[in-house]
Amino acid sequence: MLSVDALSHTYPGSSAPALNELSLSIPDGEVYGLLGPNGAGKTTLISAIAGVLSPERGEIRLDGQPLAEVRRRDRRAIALVPQDHAFYPMLTVRENLRFFAGILDLDGAAQAARIDECLAFACLVQVADQRAEHLSGGLRRRLNLAIGLLGRPRLLLLDEPTVGVDPQSRHFLLESIAALPAAGTSVVYTSHYMEEVQTICRQLAILDQGRVLLAGSLDSLLRNQETVLEVAGGALPPLLCERHGLQPGEDNSYRLSQAGTASLAALLADLAAAGIALERLQHGQRNLEQVFISLTRRSLRD
Amino acid sequence: MRQLIALWRKETLALWRDHHGLAALFLMPVIFILVMTMALHDAFMPGASIDVDYGIVDLDGSVHAQRLAAQLDGNSSFRRQSAGNDLAAGREAIRDGRLALVLVVPAGFGERLLLPSGSDGKPTAALTVMLDPALNPALRLAFQSQIAAALGRLRADELTQRAAAQFGLSFAPGLQARDWPEEIVSVAVQNTRDVRPPSSVQQNVPAWLVFAMFFVVIPVASIFIVERQGGTLQRLRSMGLSPTYLLAGKLLPFFVVNQLQALVMVLVGMKVVPLLGGEALIMPAGRGLFWWWVVAAAVSLGAVAWALLVASLARTIQQATIVGGIGNILMGALGGVMVPRFMMPATMQQLAEWSPMAWGLESFHQIMLRQGGLSEVLPGLAKLLTFALLALALAVWFNHRKMQ
Numbered sequence: 020m021l022s023v024d025a026l027s028h029t030y031p032g033s034s035a036p037a038l039n040e041l042s043l044s045i046p047d048g049e050v051y052g053l054l055g056p057n058g059a060g061k062t063t064l065i066s067a068i069a070g071v072l073s074p075e076r077g078e079i080r081l082d083g084q085p086l087a088e089v090r091r092r093d094r095r096a097i098a099l100v101p102q103d104h105a106f107y108p109m110l111t112v113r114e115n116l117r118f119f120a121g122i123l124d125l126d127g128a129a130q131a132a133r134i135d136e137c138l139a140f141a142c143l144v145q146v147a148d149q150r151a152e153h154l155s156g157g158l159r160r161r162l163n164l165a166i167g168l169l170g171r172p173r174l175l176l177l178d179e180p181t182v183g184v185d186p187q188s189r190h191f192l193l194e195s196i197a198a199l200p201a202a203g204t205s206v207v208y209t210s211h212y213m214e215e216v217q218t219i220c221r222q223l224a225i226l227d228q229g230r231v232l233l234a235g236s237l238d239s240l241l242r243n244q245e246t247v248l249e250v251a252g253g254a255l256p257p258l259l260c261e262r263h264g265l266q267p268g269e270d271n272s273y274r275l276s277q278a279g280t281a282s283l284a285a286l287l288a289d290l291a292a293a294g295i296a297l298e299r300l301q302h303g304q305r306n307l308e309q310v311f312i313s314l315t316r317r318s319l320r321d
Numbered sequence: 322m323r324q325l326i327a328l329w330r331k332e333t334l335a336l337w338r339d340h341h342g343l344a345a346l347f348l349m350p351v352i353f354i355l356v357m358t359m360a361l362h363d364a365f366m367p368g369a370s371i372d373v374d375y376g377i378v379d380l381d382g383s384v385h386a387q388r389l390a391a392q393l394d395g396n397s398s399f400r401r402q403s404a405g406n407d408l409a410a411g412r413e414a415i416r417d418g419r420l421a422l423v424l425v426v427p428a429g430f431g432e433r434l435l436l437p438s439g440s441d442g443k444p445t446a447a448l449t450v451m452l453d454p455a456l457n458p459a460l461r462l463a464f465q466s467q468i469a470a471a472l473g474r475l476r477a478d479e480l481t482q483r484a485a486a487q488f489g490l491s492f493a494p495g496l497q498a499r500d501w502p503e504e505i506v507s508v509a510v511q512n513t514r515d516v517r518p519p520s521s522v523q524q525n526v527p528a529w530l531v532f533a534m535f536f537v538v539i540p541v542a543s544i545f546i547v548e549r550q551g552g553t554l555q556r557l558r559s560m561g562l563s564p565t566y567l568l569a570g571k572l573l574p575f576f577v578v579n580q581l582q583a584l585v586m587v588l589v590g591m592k593v594v595p596l597l598g599g600e601a602l603i604m605p606a607g608r609g610l611f612w613w614w615v616v617a618a619a620v621s622l623g624a625v626a627w628a629l630l631v632a633s634l635a636r637t638i639q640q641a642t643i644v645g646g647i648g649n650i651l652m653g654a655l656g657g658v659m660v661p662r663f664m665m666p667a668t669m670q671q672l673a674e675w676s677p678m679a680w681g682l683e684s685f686h687q688i689m690l691r692q693g694g695l696s697e698v699l700p701g702l703a704k705l706l707t708f709a710l711l712a713l714a715l716a717v718w719f720n721h722r723k724m725q
Contacts, residue, residue, distance in 0.1 A: 066555070069559040070558070070559055070561075071555050071558045071559050090561060094560065094561035097559070098559070098560075099555070099556055099559035100556075101552035101555050102552065103551050103552035104551055104552070105551055105552035105553045105555065105556040106551070106553060106556075107331065107335060107547070107548075108547070108551075109334070109335050109338045109339070110331065110334055110335065114331075114334060117327070117330075118327050118330070118331045119327075119556075119560070120327075121323050121324060121326060121327025121328075121330070122324050122327055122328075122557060122560050122562055123560055124323050124324065125323075126323070150338075166556070170560075
């Protein structure tokens with residue numbers, strides 16, 4: 020388990036901290052999502068875990084050991100896949116993989132075998148001898164991911180790995196990433212695309228302004244006891260709202276707390292009797308966007 | 322070690338595919354060496370012909386006037402062309418730019434060759450030189466000196482012949498038409514033996530080699546900035562690669578590139594320049610060659626360290642190109658690459674002391690022109706190595722800071 024304890028960091032020249040007493044526990048064997056708008060602190064947190072940034076305060080441990088110690092024992096234990104295309108455009112796909120394998124100190128036979136595995140995993144065999152600068156955006160993202168997997172890391176840090184790719188490549192990447200825990204690689208996945216996080220992460224944390232707003236399993240975060248309904252044709256009669264305990268919201272929406280099956284059935288019957296058309300009814304679950312808005316009053320993509 | 326090999330291989334592949342970088346490192350200095358060697362060919366060669374045409378208007382028509390012309394033909398560094406038979410034709414030839422100088426031999430020149438003006442109560446008409454007003458004054462003086470020398474030889478010949486006739490001495494036939502050998506030979510003083518002064522190729526090959534070596538700044542910075550901007554440095558750092566290793570990974574490939582540059586430039590000087598009519602580069606032999614290589618290695622260390630410093634400081638490839646390129650041109654201009662130091666005024670020569678290119682060039686000249694050894698090149702080597710260490714330390718420090 021990766022535990023982040025009271026991590027704080029402010030970049031030189033910035034008045035606001037990028038990380039502000041941030042604490043988090045990330046379990047093994049999962050794809051763990053870090054969700055938050057731009058500037059929330061996701062990349063700074065990832066950089067601190069990857070060891071490329073020394074935070075001013077706080078500590079990070081992997082399985083109870085300080086990160087520096089883990090890295091000293093096995094520098095392939097944690098791998099970073101940065102947001103940018105972090106490889107050499109003038110080298111071919113295979114040359115890039117060979118270079119980074121050399122940096123990871125993989126020796127001859129193991130190196131060749133691992134390069135072939137990574138090429139196959141990322142479906143890059145066909146373009147192995149093409150220069151990286153000639154690859155499409157989707158193939159570049161796959162190469163970025165393949166390099167991260169060269170050292171069979173225990174923990175893979177993915178920083179917005181699907182930015183700027185077509186839907187087909189995104190689907191391929193998400194499927195590949197979702198399969199990694201089964202192969203022994205835990206994943207920390209940052210994104211501001213809530214649909215992606217909802218698709219592949221079972222555990223996640225929502226960050227904003229360098230803090231954890233909410234953390235836990237996806238199910239628990241999305242579970243909602245509040246019923247939301249939207250009606251057409253103007254506001255509901257006050258008497259009806261009073262009878263069923265409806266709280267008016269924005270745009271003809273109403274909220275109903277702790278609605279049971281019987282009370283919900285009674286409400287729907289009254290609406291039908293009054294001839295009021297129902298446009299939307301949401302019960303039991305909400306999406307991540309709504310969770311975020313309810314926490315911050317801001318959209319994830321702000 | 323595997324990390325270093327991976328880094329060296331990557332740098333080599335990246336440079337091999339950077340055609341602009343290769344052109345800047347190899348093609349540009351070869352062109353400069355060929356062009357500048359041929360352009361400055363005569364400026365470095367004593368007694369070589371001067372690219373200025375002159376003519377003679379002979380108003381005398383005597384045998385003495387013809388012998389004066391023959392003397393000038395045989396010994397003058399200027400090129401003789403036809404100037405016509407009268408003053409007007411001579412003036413016209415200068416006015417239309419065909420000739421820069423016209424020597425007018427006055428009527429009665431031969432008759433009064435040994436009579437000083439007025440010694441017999443009659444005036445002696447002087448030799449006149451008509452010239453293009455745009456002609457370099459030094460060339461005008463050189464031409465007048467050559468006429469004076471030819472005139473002196475002519476008078477000496479005439480006196481010898483008349484004295485021989487007076488005293489009944491036999492006189493070898495055809496002596497008056499003999500060629501007078503060049504009686505003044507320039508000799509450069511060196512430590513062990515005397516040879517002629519440096520040729521154009523000996524000035525230009527080391528000069529443009531030093532200049533070209535410093536141009537590794539362009540490919541070094543390009544690759545480094547691609548690494549930084551693309552997040553590759555961040556990835557390498559996360560893989561546990563230290564900034565010192567990263568810089569060491571760049572040092573060796575570009576050191577080798579610099580040595581290849583040295584080999585190519587020397588071969589161009591030895592083999593290609595003679596094909597174009599220039600003098601072949603003479604390289605030192607034995608221990609001299611070893612010290613020559615030591616100087617090349619020190620220049621290379623300075624150049625690569627400077628390139629790493631520029632690459633560490635610059636944020637964009639444009640910045641690196643401007644800082645590195647202009648920095649190199651300034652160092653070259655100050656250091657005697659474009660204009661040899663001995664042609665500079667004293668103040669500029671003092672300023673040149675601050676250019677690393679001057680340290681390298683001066684050390685090369687110590688070996689190639691003065692047969693110098695370690696003691697002669699030690700000051701230059703010490704300055705270059707100090708410069709390299711300082712630049713390298715600063716580059717490491719800046720990278721550590723940026724990576725944090």
